[in-house]
Amino acid sequence: MIKLSKPHIDDASINSVIEVLRSGQLVHGNECASFEIEIAKYLGCKECVLVSSGTAALHIALQSLDLGTNTAIIVPDFTFPATANVVALQNFRVVNVDVNLNNYTISIDALKNVIENWRGPEKIKAIMPVHEFGCPVDMECLMNLSKEYELYVIEDAACAIGCIYNNKKIGTFGDMGCFSFHPRKTITTGEGGAIVTNDDKLADKVRRLRNHGIDYKNNKINFVEPGWNYRLTNFQAALGRRQLADLDNRIQRRSELTRYYCELLESVHKSGYIHLPELINGHSFQTFMIVLDERYSRNKVINFLKDKMIESNLGAHSLHSLQIYNNTNYCPVGGFLYRQGLALPLYEQMTKEDVQYVCNNLVECLYSDEVLSNE
Ligand SMILES: *Cc1c(COP(=O)(O)O)cnc(C)c1O
Numbered sequence: 465m466i467k468l469s470k471p472h473i474d475d476a477s478i479n480s481v482i483e484v485l486r487s488g489q490l491v492h493g494n495e496c497a498s499f500e501i502e503i504a505k506y507l508g509c510k511e512c513v514l515v516s517s518g519t520a521a522l523h524i525a526l527q528s529l530d531l532g533t534n535t536a537i538i539v540p541d542f543t544f545p546a547t548a549n550v551v552a553l554q555n556f557r558v559v560n561v562d563v564n565l566n567n568y569t570i571s572i573d574a575l576k577n578v579i580e581n582w583r584g585p586e587k588i589k590a591i592m593p594v595h596e597f598g599c600p601v602d603m604e605c606l607m608n609l610s611k612e613y614e615l616y617v618i619e620d621a622a623c624a625i626g627c628i629y630n631n632k633k634i635g636t637f638g639d640m641g642c643f644s645f646h647p648r649k650t651i652t653t654g655e656g657g658a659i660v661t662n663d664d665k666l667a668d669k670v671r672r673l674r675n676h677g678i679d680y681k682n683n684k685i686n687f688v689e690p691g692w693n694y695r696l697t698n699f700q701a702a703l704g705r706r707q708l709a710d711l712d713n714r715i716q717r718r719s720e721l722t723r724y725y726c727e728l729l730e731s732v733h734k735s736g737y738i739h740l741p742e743l744i745n746g747h748s749f750q751t752f753m754i755v756l757d758e759r760y761s762r763n764k765v766i767n768f769l770k771d772k773m774i775e776s777n778l779g780a781h782s783l784h785s786l787q788i789y790n791n792t793n794y795c796p797v798g799g800f801l802y803r804q805g806l807a808l809p810l811y812e813q814m815t816k817e818d819v820q821y822v823c824n825n826l827v828e829c830l831y832s833d834e835v836l837s838n839e
Contacts, residue, residue: 465773465774465775466773466774466775466809466814466818466821466822467775467809467811468775468776468777468807468808468809468810469647469648469751469809469810469811470811470813471647471652472707472710472714472811472812472813473652473703473707474706476706477702477703477706477707480495480702480703480705480706481699481702481703483702484698484699484702485699489698490697490698490699491695491697491698492695492698493698493701494698495698495699495701495702495705496514496695496696496697496698496701498701498705499514499696499701499702499704499705499708500512500513500514500658502705502708503643503658503660503708504660506633506708506711507633507635507636507641507660508632508633508636509633509635509636509641509660509661509662510661510662510663510664510667511660511661511662511663511664511666511667512658512659512660513658513659513660513667513670513671513674514656514657514658514695514696514701514704515656515657515658515659515674515694515695515696516655516656516657516694516695516696517644517646517655517656517657517694518546518620518622518642518643518644518645518646518649518657519546519549519550519644519657520657520674520692520694521622521642521643521644521657521658521659522546522547522550522592522618522620522622522642523550523553523692523694524659524670524673524674524692524694525618525640525642525659525670526550526551526554526556526590526592526618527554527673528640528666528669528670528673529589529590529616529618529639529666531554531556531589531590531616533555534585534586534587535554535556535557535586535587535589535590536556536557536558536559536582536584536586536587536588536589537551537556537557537558537559537588537589537590537591537592538559538560538561538575538578538579538588538590538591538592538615539551539558539559539560539561539591539592539594539620539783540560540561540562540563540569540570540593540594540596540798541560541561541562541563541782541783541784541792541793541795541797541798541799542562542563542568542596542780542781542782542783542795542797542798542801542802543594543596543620543780543781543783544594544622544623544780544781545781545783545786545788545789546622547592547594547620548560548783548789551592552788556586557586558783558789558792559578559582559588559792559793560783560784560789560792560793560795560798561574561575561578561793561795562574562793562795562796562797562798563596563795563797563798563801564797565739565755565797565800565801566741566742567596567599567741567742567744568596568597568599568741568753568779568780568801568805569593569594569595569596569599569600569601569602570593570594570601570606571797572602572605572606572609574795575591575606575609576609578793579609579613579615588613588615589615589616590615590616590617590618591606591609591610591615591616591617591618592617592618592619592620593606593617593619593620593638594620594622595619595620595621595623595624595627595634596623596624596780597623597624597741597749597750597751597752597753597779597780598623598624598626598627598650598747598748598749598750598751599624599627599741599744599747600624600627600628600629600634600744600745600746600747601619601629601634602629603629603630603634603637604629604630606637607637607638610638616638616639617637617638617639618638618639618640618641618642619634619635619637619638619640619641619642620642621634621635621641621642621643622642622643622644622646622649622657623644623648623649623650623750623751624643624748624750625643625649625650625651625711625748626650626711626712626714626715626748627746627747627748628745628746628748629746634746634748635660636660636662639661639663639666640659640660640661640663640666640670641659641660641661642657642658642659643657643658643659643660644656644657645657645658645700645704645707648750648751649750650711650714650715650718650748650749650750651704651707651708651710651711651714652703652704652707653696653700653701653703653704653707654700654703655700656696656700656704657696672688672689672691673689673691673692673694674691674692674693674694674695675691675693675694675695676691676692676693677689677690677691678691713812714812715748715749717812718748718749718750718810718811718812719747719749721749721752721810721814721816721819722743722747722749722752722810723743724816724819725752725808725819725822725823726740726743728819728820728823729754729823729826729827732826732827732830736757737756737757737760737830738754738755738756738757738806738830739754739755739757740754741753741754749810750810751779751807751810752807752808752810753779753780753801753805753806753807753808754805754806754808755800755801755804755805755806756804756805756806757804758804758837759836759837760804760830760835760836760837761835761836761837761838762778762803762804762805762806764834764835764836764837765806765826765829765830765835766806768825768829768832768834768835769822769825769826769829772825774808774809774821774822774825775809776806776807776808776809777806777807778802778805778806778807779801779802779805779806779807780801780802780805781802782795782798782799782801782802782803783795783798784798784799785798785799785802785803808822808826809822
């Protein structure tokens with residue numbers, strides 16, 4: 465079976481985890497401290513706070529802003545629902561905005577339109593752009609808009625570590641950036657995540673929220689506010705450090721494989737059977753998603769490929785298409801990507817022959833009547 469994705473864990477990483485397990489220092493250790501410094505250095509920002517998942521990162525990043533009641537937050541319609549769930553869990557209103565068909569990230573025109581025509585009753589206080597699948601959002605336009613309307617920006621860079629926009633790493637443009645180290649992402653600690661920021665006060669606040677609301681002063685523990693336990697373990701951090709050291713190689717390899725996919729699928733793209741994403745500069749290639757033309761049933765395509773030992777799946781979700789968010793804005797592009805998007809296998813250890821095999825079978829599938837939709 466050619467899997468959709470495969471975590472990449474070498475023997476050196478495994479040994480580093482075993483070492484930490486033998487040491488007995490399972491939480492609050494040197495591996496965590498070093499991993500935070502190394503991430504901040506890699507991204508070129510001041511502070512990094514490790515947490516237990518990407519969702520935990522989004523949750524306490526949003527909570528740390530103390531936005532009060534009567535709050536609305538903008539998120540893209542096409543994303544993993546955790547982006548919206550953390551908004552709903554704060555009792556804030558989820559305001560979804562449609563995305564671009566060519567790169568799956570938030571449409572700046574649609575964003576402008578929603579902000580300019582907003583009539584409340586809640587006040588829009590922040591934007592959470594998602595660098596979907598590793599594609600950088602147009603951060604210059606987005607940050608200009610956020611300044612003009614005095615909105616906070618929390619970047620959901622959960623699947624985009626290593627992604628670059630205008631020579632600067634994604635996650636470092638907004639007030640805070642959130643990352644995930646789930647096994648589907650380019651580097652993994654099993655579960656895990658991080659918040660990065662250049663604001664010391666926000667970093668302190670996020671550190672407290674991660675650790676029961678504790679503030680250390682003069683070596684004394686003070687519980688200064690209610691907090692969670694969202695800590696990453698020391699052995700996970702050991703794994704993460706080895707993975708981070710290999711990140712740029714991984715992105716390079718993923719870039720080569722994605723470009724090869726696009727080359728092999730160019731003709732079916734040109735003939736209108738599928739739609740290929742634009743490979744924007746700075747992309748970090750976490751997932752490769754194509755879009756099937758409306759004539760196809762995605763489920764039938766997934767099953768066709770499964771019979772050829774190829775795993776594929778939907779790419780991401782569309783908020784307004786989900787029952788829990790069905791009172792949010794209708795977003796036609798997000799809905800279309802959710803229905804017809806098809807994520808294809810992508811991981812570093814894949815060979816070019818694997819990519820050929822996937823493409824040959826996909827093309828055969830697209831020419832077959834078996835996978836047409838009945839409607
Ligand atoms: C993976 C992902 C998340 C959730 O991260 P977890 O570590 O699984 O909690 C949130 N947002 C986006 C865009 C993601 O890709």
